[in-house]
Ligand SMILES: NC(=O)C1=CN([C@@H]2O[C@H](COP(=O)(O)OP(=O)(O)OC[C@H]3O[C@@H](n4cnc5c(N)ncnc54)[C@H](OP(=O)(O)O)[C@@H]3O)[C@@H](O)[C@H]2O)C=CC1
C-alpha cells in the first residue's frame with residue numbers, strides 16, 4: 001500500500017478542482033484518492049473532462065464526510081462561496097485536514113464578509129481556526145496547520161506586489177490604486193451572461209467596480225502590515241484570455257528610491273521564497289511569462305515627474321491564484337519543501 005498523503009477534492013468538476021487534479025498528478029508525496037461532486041456523484045470524471053482519459057478513470061464520490069475520511073487524509077474545497085463555511089467544519093470534525101480555495105474563511109470579521117459576499121459568514125470559532133495561507137507574507141504561521149484558507153487570486157497578485165514596499169515604508173498607502181485584469185477562467189466553469197464568448201471576445205470591461213469581494217481581503221493584510229487601517233482603490237477588468245492576472249499598482253513614493261533599490265528591497269523580502277521572481281530594472285512581466293506555473297513575477301517603473309511607482313505583478317489565476325498555491329500550502333502543512341510537485345516551467349509561447 002502507498003504511504004503517500006491521500007487527497008480528496010470537493011468541487012472537482014470545476015476549474016479549481018480540475019487544476020488540482022492536473023498538478024497533483026505529478027506530486028511525489030501525495031495521491032488523489034477521491035474526487036467529489038455534489039451534483040454528479042456516480043458519474044465518471046472523464047464524462048466532464050475527456051482530457052483526463054487514461055489518467056483519472058474513477059467515479060465521482062459524494063460529499064459525505066465519513067466516506068471521505070475512509071478514503072483520504074486531506075481535503076481541498078474548490079467550491080463557490082457559501083459552501084465551505086458549512087462543509088469545512090464537518091471535515092475537520094471527521095479528522096481531515098482542510099484547505100479551502102474559496103473566500104469563506106479569509107475575512108475574519110463576520111460582518112465584513114457578509115457585507116461584501118452577501119452570504120451568511122462561517123462561525124467565528126471556525127474562522128479563528130483557519131490560517132490565511134499567503135506563505136510569502138505569513139511564513140511560519142502556515143507551517144503544520146490543519147486548516148488553511150487559500151488567498152484569493154487578485155489578492156495574491158496584489159499583495160505580493162505591495163507588501164514589501166509597504167513593509168519597507170517607502171510608499172504612502174493612502175495613495176494606493178490597483179488596476180487589475182483577469183482572464184475568464186477566474187469566473188469558474190459555469191457559463192454566465194457576463195462571461196460567455198460573444199460577450200467577452202474582442203471586448204474589455206471593468207466589473208464589480210468598488211464592490212469587489214477581494215477589497216476587504218487586500219485591506220485586511222495591508223492593514224496588518226502597516227499596523228494601521230489601509231484602504232485602497234481596486235478595479236477589476238475582464239480580458240479576453242483564458243488564464244492570467246495582472247495587477248498594476250500605483251502609489252506615491254515617500255523616499256527617494258531608485259528602481260535598483262526597489263529590486264533589492266523586494267529580493268530581500270522574498271529571500272528563500274521560490275515562487276516570487278523579481279524582474280531586473282527595465283523589465284516588466286507579462287501574464288504569458290507565468291502561464292501554467294506557480295510563479296508570481298513582479299517588476300517596477302518609477303516616474304520621477306509624478307514621484308509615483310508603478311508595480312506590475314502577474315500570476316496564473318488557476319495556479320498561484322488557486323490550485324498551485326493550495327498545494328504549496330499543503331506542502332507547508334506537511335512540513336515538506338514548499339516547491340514539491342510545483343516546479344513547472346511556464347508554458348511559452
Ligand atoms: N477560478 C479561479 O481562478 C479561482 C477560483 N477561486 C475560488 O475557488 C472556488 C472554486 O472556483 P472554480 O473552480 O473556478 O469554480 P467552478 O464554478 O468552476 O467550480 C465550482 C464547483 O463547486 C461545486 N459545487 C457547487 N455547489 C456545491 C455544493 N453546494 N457542495 C459541494 N460542491 C459544490 C460544483 O461541482 P458539483 O456540482 O459537481 O459539486 C462546481 O464544479 C471558488 O470559491 C472560487 O471563488 C479562487 C481563486 C481563483
Ligand SMILES: CC(=O)N[C@@H](CCC(=O)OP(=O)(O)O)C(=O)O
Pocket residue numbers: 081101102103151152153182183184185186187188213214236238
Ligand atoms: C473573472 C471573475 O469573475 N473572477 C472572479 C474571481 C474571484 C474568485 O475566484 O473568487 P474568490 O477568490 O472570492 O473565491 C471575480 O472577480 O469575482
